[in-house]
Amino acid sequence: MNTIRREGIGVTESVECADDLYPTRSVTTSVPFRRHDPVVWSDGDDAARGPLSAEEVAAYDRDGFLAFDALLDPAEVDECRREMRRMATDAALRSSGRVVAEPDSDDIRSVFEVHRHSAVFERVVHSGRLADRARQVLGSDVYLHQSRINYKAAFDGSKFGWHSDFETWHSEDGMPAPRALSFSVALTDNLPFNGPLMIIPGSQRTFVPSVGRTPPGYHKLSLLGKNLPAGPADRTAVAALAERHGIRQFTGAAGSAVMFDCNCLHASGGNVSPFPRTNLFVVYNSVDNRLTRPYAAPEARPQYLADRTFTPVPRAEDRPSR
């Protein structure tokens, strides 16, 4: 057992925990505390080795995110959109649990593990435009922890409440440290009013524990986003962080992207507009941050939600030329 000093907002306490630096879903208090780990894991020459400028790396360290105007070009976007339409109607995928429908309709909400079921998406997630940036910030080789397409239907698209992805991946997937990051790539225009991604800048430095225990089979429920007993961030903490740091809402044309730290508090509103919104979501984890047993769940989630093959994304120099 270790004793960890947790510096909360106006509170400092010491808690006992079994080698768990980020206790959540099983603690009696939900006091937010300062992250124990770096945001940028590379340093010195390593931090400069990659497509990101020193200014971009510093901004990522400070804010927890970077936005890019045109990470994919229009031809790639078109190809991805054709592919996502194909996958949404793929009967084998639907019956495998990888396609999640909206709770109140037959509309698609998410399709998981798209990089294993589509050569198009495999190419995108292996692209240096994403993977080299991830390696530069995480300071190591990386593997695909998760990939998915998030659909947000016109008129009725539902919201995602405030949460840290790392809180879920730590609890339910056994991810030891926040040494992972995500790309959210717009496959349709992300407008101010069709439920775009919102992040509280700087929130990646604070870990906000969630209350409530994880019930068995929880991922089937939690992916629908309704009445969650565990996972959502404490609202008092969210309000305090948003009051201090504000909220950044990301809009951009199809092909634009946001790269963000796994512990950023983020959310997205519903979509009441007639314009549907679709994003590709890609998560890279450091090969030095392999999953163990879940820290706060009775069982690990399926492979398509949390990859346990840990195969490094090949670097450009290792890839066969086409």
Add this chain to the structure above:
Amino acid sequence: MNTIRREGIGVTESVECADDLYPTRSVTTSVPFRRHDPVVWSDGDDAARGPLSAEEVAAYDRDGFLAFDALLDPAEVDECRREMRRMATDAALRSSGRVVAEPDSDDIRSVFEVHRHSAVFERVVHSGRLADRARQVLGSDVYLHQSRINYKAAFDGSKFGWHSDFETWHSEDGMPAPRALSFSVALTDNLPFNGPLMIIPGSQRTFVPSVGRTPPGYHKLSLLGKNLPAGPADRTAVAALAERHGIRQFTGAAGSAVMFDCNCLHASGGNVSPFPRTNLFVVYNSVDNRLTRPYAAPEARPQYLADRTFTPVPRAEDRPSR
């Protein structure tokens, strides 16, 4: 019976109707058609008489709305906010039906007829800053058709789907023509992500009939905004108009306001942010456009939703000096 030529989007049809230029909720088709009436009802010298410039009047005519940065000053906003907090907890108001709670919680969604239950709000709705602009555009004296405060709670504030207010006021209140307009006055900051008002510019020129009949006692249900059988605009029409004209989302500091035609298609998203949103909503109708019997409802709505005293708002020159 009259025969009206209805020019829809790609369709022209003739329908029989009993002196009803805007048939809705009882017609077999829901083909949108061109508005029969003007948007700006004054002309010549009259249109120039008032606080709005010729350019502003022309923009209102074209878009259906005008936005103002600081219609109320900070001291007035503070006074309104104190007053709205008082009214939300007023037991007599709550038991009178004028306070509407959210369907899934005890949070307040709306308080109606605020100008009759508060000297503060009466002063605001009688102010020349609102009423003179309304008179200038509507080309006559005006009276208060409705006033209300709309609350949108933090985290869980619910959406309002796309609709034309005139469609409801015509159907359920017997308002003959679209010779009315609303002010939505921000009493808290309206941010891109706390469910601000959205309007489809130019949509005031198209009447989009609603399908479904009005059941008895419908206002008690419709104010909650859930699963409405009548009132919401046809989604195909909304999508077509938004595709052609785009969507304008209104953000602004507390004290800012939007003045918009009663037939504008408008909506607002839910609020997933930690920042609640509160707006004062004030509707002026022309004294020459008095309510008759409802055009498409079994009975008229209560006084606090649709005033039938038709008392003109006093002009500055008629008001006693204080």
